[in-house]
Amino acid sequence: MSxxxxxxxxxxxxxxxxxxEGKDIVEYARRVHGLSVLSTVALGRAxxxxxxxxxxLKTETDSLTLQVRGDGPLGSxxxxxxxxxxxxxxxxNPTLELPPTPQGRLNIGGAVGDGDLIIIKDLSxxxxxxxxxxxxxxxxxxxxxxxxxxxxxxxxxxxxxxLVDEDLSVKAAGGFMIQLLPYTEDKVIDLIEKNISALPPxxxxxxxxxxxxxxxxxxxxxxxxxxxxxDSVDFKCPCGRERMSKALISLGRQELRSIIEEQxxxxxxxxxxxxxxxxxxxxxxxLLSEASE
Numbered sequence: 442m443s444x445x446x447x448x449x450x451x452x453x454x455x456x457x458x459x460x461x462e463g464k465d466i467v468e469y470a471r472r473v474h475g476l477s478v479l480s481t482v483a484l485g486r487a488x489x490x491x492x493x494x495x496x497x498l499k500t501e502t503d504s505l506t507l508q509v510r511g512d513g514p515l516g517s518x519x520x521x522x523x524x525x526x527x528x529x530x531x532x533x534n535p536t537l538e539l540p541p542t543p544q545g546r547l548n549i550g551g552a553v554g555d556g557d558l559i560i561i562k563d564l565s566x567x568x569x570x571x572x573x574x575x576x577x578x579x580x581x582x583x584x585x586x587x588x589x590x591x592x593x594x595x596x597x598x599x600x601x602x603x604l605v606d607e608d609l610s611v612k613a614a615g616g617f618m619i620q621l622l623p624y625t626e627d628k629v630i631d632l633i634e635k636n637i638s639a640l641p642p643x644x645x646x647x648x649x650x651x652x653x654x655x656x657x658x659x660x661x662x663x664x665x666x667x668x669x670x671x672d673s674v675d676f677k678c679p680c681g682r683e684r685m686s687k688a689l690i691s692l693g694r695q696e697l698r699s700i701i702e703e704q705x706x707x708x709x710x711x712x713x714x715x716x717x718x719x720x721x722x723x724x725x726x727x728l729l730s731e732a733s734e
Contacts (some may be wrong), residue, residue: 444615446526447653447675452665455625455634459493460617460653461674466492466528467603468611469676473715474535478605480515484532485603486581487520489616491530491672493599494585498562506561509514511579513554514539518581519714525679529713530618558588582616582629589620598633602643611632613647617656622638632663684730686717687710687727694732701725 443464443669451487453687467485470476475483498505501524509518516533539548541660555576562570572592582601587599603617617632637660646656657666689697689707700707707720720728 443673443675444492446492446496446672447657447668448670448672449654449657449661449668450668451629451661451668452667453629455622455629456661456664457622458617458619458657459616460615460657461489461493462525462615462647462653463489463674464526464611465612465641466674466676467506467514467614470530471609471611473676474654475534475649476535477538478609479547479549479552480535480640481605481609481611482547482603483515484518484520484530484535484580485611486549486601486613486616487518487532488528488530489497489557489601489614489660489678490581490585490599490618491522492526492528493527493616493618494560495524495528497562498522498524501563502565504563506559506563507585507714509553509576509579509581509584510559511553511576513552513556513579514630515552515554518553519712522731523677525672526674529600529676529678531712541677548574549578549581555579558594560588567635567703578669579647585618586707595699596625598637600637600640600643604644604648607724613644615653615656617646617653617660619657619660629664636660636662676714678716680711680714680718682718683721685711689720689725690728690730690732694729697725697729697732 444466446461449458456570467564471481471713495505503524505522507520518532522528560572577587585599588597597620600620604613606612709718
């Protein structure tokens with residue numbers, strides 16, 4: 442379930458860029474969550490975009506959470522990335538299907554509805570950084586572009602794509618993100634705009650065999666591009682029995698006693714990877730001593 446993520450910068454240090462190929466990551470999410478075609482595309486875009494945004498984090502303890510909170514039938518989309526770009530996520534209504542748009546496309550915007558895009562950066566400080574904007578289209582890529590422009594004042598272009606095959610598996614998935622650094626010359630901006638306007642959809646490029654590096658080279662054609670780093674990224678969930686035990690302990694003794702008396706045990710489900718953790722009565726009794734009143 443690995444993907445490839447690259448980080449690049451232009452030789453004059455005026456543009457930084459990221460590109461990802463993540464078919465296996467999105468396919469894993471599809472299988473784990475039992476996603477419909479529409480939910481596969483929506484969550485897949487969020488995972489890919491969040492992975493690239495995670496690359497902007499500085500240390501291994503940092504994390505970035507992207508939340509799409511719309512009032513549409515899809516519900517919320519949540520994706521979390523670490524600083525390497527490893528990502529996990531889920532969507533509230535994984536089996537949702539809607540009629541296509543009049544143009545014959547998946548109605549992702551209609552499924553998401555109106556609402557907010559929220560970015561939470563946990564930088565190991567007292568309080569996390571939280572940025573919030575109104576959703577522009579609900580199509581994810583355009584909303585990420587708007588977030589950077591409004592909340593971080595960084596001119597950004599984000600393109601994301603997920604293509605589902607006839608057998609419902611993920612055929613192609615990836616994207617790129619290009620950001621202008623301070624003092625970028627107008628001629629460079631004009632060149633990038635011209636290149637991007639001429640690019641086919643990301644899924645078409647990937648389907649034709651383009652690598653993330655090749656996609657960036659086309660998007661930044663005419664500029665000298667240096668690849669800074671190439672990483673393997675995964676759908677990676679840090680859940681485990683120890684983490685779930687801490688969650689139970691955090692409920693406090695009174696709540697734990699109620700669970701023991703009423704249920705005789707507990708069953709916890711990880712929203713991100715759908716793994717189930719069962720705790721017996723004896724195990725819950727053992728956790729009581731660590732819980733506070």
